[in-house]
Amino acid sequence: xxxxxxxxxxKAAAHLRRHAAFYLVGILLAxxxxxxxxxxxxxxxxxxxxxxSVILHQLWHDLFHAPSEMGxxxxxxxxxxxxxxxxxxxxxxxxxxxxxGASVGxxxxxxxxxxxxxxxxxxVLRSLPSAAVWPxxxxxxxxxxxxxxxxxxxGALWPVLLSTVNSLSALPQEVRDSLEFMQLSxxxxxxxxxxxxxxxxxxxxxxxxxxxFLLTITxxxxxxGNGGIGWYVFSATNTSDAPTAFAGLLLTAxxxxxxxxAIYQLRRYVLFWEHGAHERPRPVQALLARLRRASAATLLxxxxxxxxxxxxxxxxxxxxxxxxxxxxxxxxxxxxNELKPYIWPTELRQFxxxxxxxxxRDIVIEARVDGxxxxxxxxxxxxxxxxxxxxxxxxxxxxxxxVTLGDxxxxxxxxIRYEDVWYRSVVSDRLGRVLASSGSVExxxxxxxxxxxxxxxxxxxxYVPILLGNTTVFV
Amino acid sequence: xxxGLHIRQLAFWYRTDDAPIVYDSTFSVPPGFFVAIxxxxxxxxxxxxxxxxxxxxxxxxxxxxxxxKLAGSVxxxxxxxxxxxxxxxxxxxxxQAGFLPALSARDNILLAVKEDGISKEEAEEAEMLIRETxxxxxxxxxxxxxxxxxxxRVAICRALVTKxxxxxxxxxxxxxxxxxxxxxxELLSRLxxxxxxxxxxxxxxxxxxxxxxxxxVGVKPGYARPIYEVFPKNVTPDVVETWMLKVxxxxx
Numbered sequence: 001x002x003x004x005x006x007x008x009x010x011k012a013a014a015h016l017r018r019h020a021a022f023y024l025v026g027i028l029l030a031x032x033x034x035x036x037x038x039x040x041x042x043x044x045x046x047x048x049x050x051x052x053s054v055i056l057h058q059l060w061h062d063l064f065h066a067p068s069e070m071g072x073x074x075x076x077x078x079x080x081x082x083x084x085x086x087x088x089x090x091x092x093x094x095x096x097x098x099x100x101g102a103s104v105g106x107x108x109x110x111x112x113x114x115x116x117x118x119x120x121x122x123x124v125l126r127s128l129p130s131a132a133v134w135p136x137x138x139x140x141x142x143x144x145x146x147x148x149x150x151x152x153x154x155g156a157l158w159p160v161l162l163s164t165v166n167s168l169s170a171l172p173q174e175v176r177d178s179l180e181f182m183q184l185s186x187x188x189x190x191x192x193x194x195x196x197x198x199x200x201x202x203x204x205x206x207x208x209x210x211x212x213f214l215l216t217i218t219x220x221x222x223x224x225g226n227g228g229i230g231w232y233v234f235s236a237t238n239t240s241d242a243p244t245a246f247a248g249l250l251l252t253a254x255x256x257x258x259x260x261x262a263i264y265q266l267r268r269y270v271l272f273w274e275h276g277a278h279e280r281p282r283p284v285q286a287l288l289a290r291l292r293r294a295s296a297a298t299l300l301x302x303x304x305x306x307x308x309x310x311x312x313x314x315x316x317x318x319x320x321x322x323x324x325x326x327x328x329x330x331x332x333x334x335x336x337n338e339l340k341p342y343i344w345p346t347e348l349r350q351f352x353x354x355x356x357x358x359x360x361r362d363i364v365i366e367a368r369v370d371g372x373x374x375x376x377x378x379x380x381x382x383x384x385x386x387x388x389x390x391x392x393x394x395x396x397x398x399x400x401x402x403v404t405l406g407d408x409x410x411x412x413x414x415x416i417r418y419e420d421v422w423y424r425s426v427v428s429d430r431l432g433r434v435l436a437s438s439g440s441v442e443x444x445x446x447x448x449x450x451x452x453x454x455x456x457x458x459x460x461x462x463y464v465p466i467l468l469g470n471t472t473v474f475v
Numbered sequence: 476x477x478x479g480l481h482i483r484q485l486a487f488w489y490r491t492d493d494a495p496i497v498y499d500s501t502f503s504v505p506p507g508f509f510v511a512i513x514x515x516x517x518x519x520x521x522x523x524x525x526x527x528x529x530x531x532x533x534x535x536x537x538x539x540x541x542x543x544k545l546a547g548s549v550x551x552x553x554x555x556x557x558x559x560x561x562x563x564x565x566x567x568x569x570x571q572a573g574f575l576p577a578l579s580a581r582d583n584i585l586l587a588v589k590e591d592g593i594s595k596e597e598a599e600e601a602e603m604l605i606r607e608t609x610x611x612x613x614x615x616x617x618x619x620x621x622x623x624x625x626x627x628r629v630a631i632c633r634a635l636v637t638k639x640x641x642x643x644x645x646x647x648x649x650x651x652x653x654x655x656x657x658x659x660x661e662l663l664s665r666l667x668x669x670x671x672x673x674x675x676x677x678x679x680x681x682x683x684x685x686x687x688x689x690x691x692v693g694v695k696p697g698y699a700r701p702i703y704e705v706f707p708k709n710v711t712p713d714v715v716e717t718w719m720l721k722v723x724x725x726x727x
Binding site for chain 1 (some may be wrong): 522525534536539553555557558559561563564565569570572573575576577586587589616617619620633634639673
């Protein structure tokens with residue numbers, strides 16, 4: 001159907017868009033290869049157009065080694081330290097620009113009188129090139145860090161300032177009308193207006209980020225004494241050192257790109273709705289979940305028997321056992337089924353402060369692993385069930401202790417959701433006594449919650465032995 | 476006893492050398508009354524509504540204009556209306572633009588009452604409105620996840636959470652699925668009874684308006700100025716439509 005509805009041209013364009021990064025990197029690498037080849041063949045002069053390999057080597061060396069062992073403080077520092085200096089200056093300048101720009105912009109946007117008096121001044125000041133302010137800063141503040149920061153702030157505050165003024169004045173009529181009828185104090189009204197203007201203001205913040213970075217490098221070239229990447233780039237002119245000049249350029253480009261990417265990601269976080277998301281992304285949690293999934297995969301691959309691994313992947317374990325081993329080839333034994341839990345795992349804290357009726361249920365599932373021999377324990381499970389959160393039917397059948405947990409919930413509840421919490425490997429003597437006749441046994445533990453009507457109602461810990469069959473004696 | 480809203484010989488020019496947008500308009504919204512302003516697009520009914528609510532006056536006070544001119548008077552409960560009164564609430568036509576996209580439906584409603592933190596009563600009031608308008612399931616979702624009809628209910632909840640006496644609505648049915656119109660009409664009359672509200676509503680849907688309104692103000696663009704006529708309760712749509720057509724050229 002795709003072929004009928006979408007033209008080949010549109011498809012090619014879509015493909016190009018989707019894999020733009022891939023193609024760009026490809027083109028970049030290809031150009032670098034051509035450059036390298038031309039240098040090797042001697043078509044390019046090494047003292048003006050050094051080969052990419054030379055540049056990269058220079059950058060790699062300088063990153064961690066001081067360019068020279070003697071000389072001033074700057075030349076005895078590895079470039080990685082200069083990077084931190086530049087980033088610190090950028091961060092200071094950028095933060096100050098955003099704070100000053102947004103607050104001045106807000107006072108201009110909020111009051112018509114302030115606007116009438118202040119906007120002409122803003123217009124005159126912002127037309128000044130920030131580099132032209134440098135001499136004045138040096139006279140007033142000296143050749144120092146404060147004058148460097150002042151120039152950065154002077155150049156970088158305008159995008160934030162103007163975007164704040166503009167987005168406040170461009171609030172839709174509906175928003176202005178709504179604000180008229182809200183019972184808000186003056187301050188709250190301003191804050192609410194600001195929240196509405198956030199997307200517009202953020203565009204200014206993004207531009208300020210790049211401007212602040214450009215100016216950081218510029219002021220470092222003006223005053224190399226304070227160090228920074230600007231110093232590194234500038235140091236190449238003294239010695240006409242082409243590899244260093246190129247390495248400096250490359251480093252600046254990479255850093256600039258990284259900062260832009262970071263600010264773009266911040267926008268995606270703050271203004272999450274612009275990309276169709278309905279709630280603020282939680283990058284840290286997402287990363288942790290991903291890591292946990294990754295480690296779960298490694299852990300699960302340790303379980304040698306594919307049937308056991310499968311059991312650890314499905315929600316209804318007993319159903320899986322039935323299918324894998326066949327009726328009559330397995331047995332479920334309830335070891336403990338009391339309203340007095342003898343262990344309270346930490347995960348139970350999510351169930352509320354003091355569950356009134358908490359049933360602990362320990363079971364072991366035994367199966368004929370090779371189809372003929374005696375039953376061997378293949379799974380030990382402990383579950384904790386908050387009886388106040390399950391229906392009457394479930395409650396009854398669980399306390400009877402005859403049906404499996406999965407069956408009881410399946411029959412008695414309508415709204416069930418399983419949440420995989422985590423996997424980990426557990427070696428324990430106690431488990432050894434249950435899953436083998438003696439000694440310790442290595443197991444994979446799966447801990448998960450069952451939510452009934454959206455609230456956590458059941459906690460399950462399942463243990464499956466990693467090796468099946470190596471332990472000779474089973475219960 | 477509340478005196479209600481009285482509009483007397485109201486006239487408004489955006490530019491004094493142009494024809495007036497509103498001219499010599501006189502009608503009242505007594506307490507508990509539902510008044511509908513009907514007319515075609517461009518007849519100045521939305522401007523009339525914004526003037527009645529004091530919105531345009533507030534806007535002009537904020538950004539004075541050399542060309543705009545206002546005549547006549549708007550009074551609410553004996554006071555001259557120069558900006559929206561605390562007893563007023565307003566649901567704009569394009570209500571979607573008035574929501575903060577970062578918030579849930581419930582938080583968007585509570586945006587309207589933040590004077591000194593949200594009190595328990597206000598939160599309860601909001602919950603009650605959410606139940607009353609039937610958006611319980613959607614209240615905690617992000618506002619963008621709601622359908623158009625649900626969003627309109629959120630807009631109404633936000634207007635009512637400030638406990639107004641008089642609700643202004645601009646084309647409340649315009650962005651609604653036709654099948655939802657009767658439901659919205661019922662919801663409005665139920666809320667009106669429950670909160671003892673007066674409503675002044677602008678719509679181009681004559682049939683829908685005369686069905687629920689206690690009185691209907693017809694507006695049509697005349698030759699040099701708009702023309703108004705106040706129709707009583709239970710007027711048939713035909714009467715209003717005939718009036719609209721009869722003197723459409725303005726030379727009565």
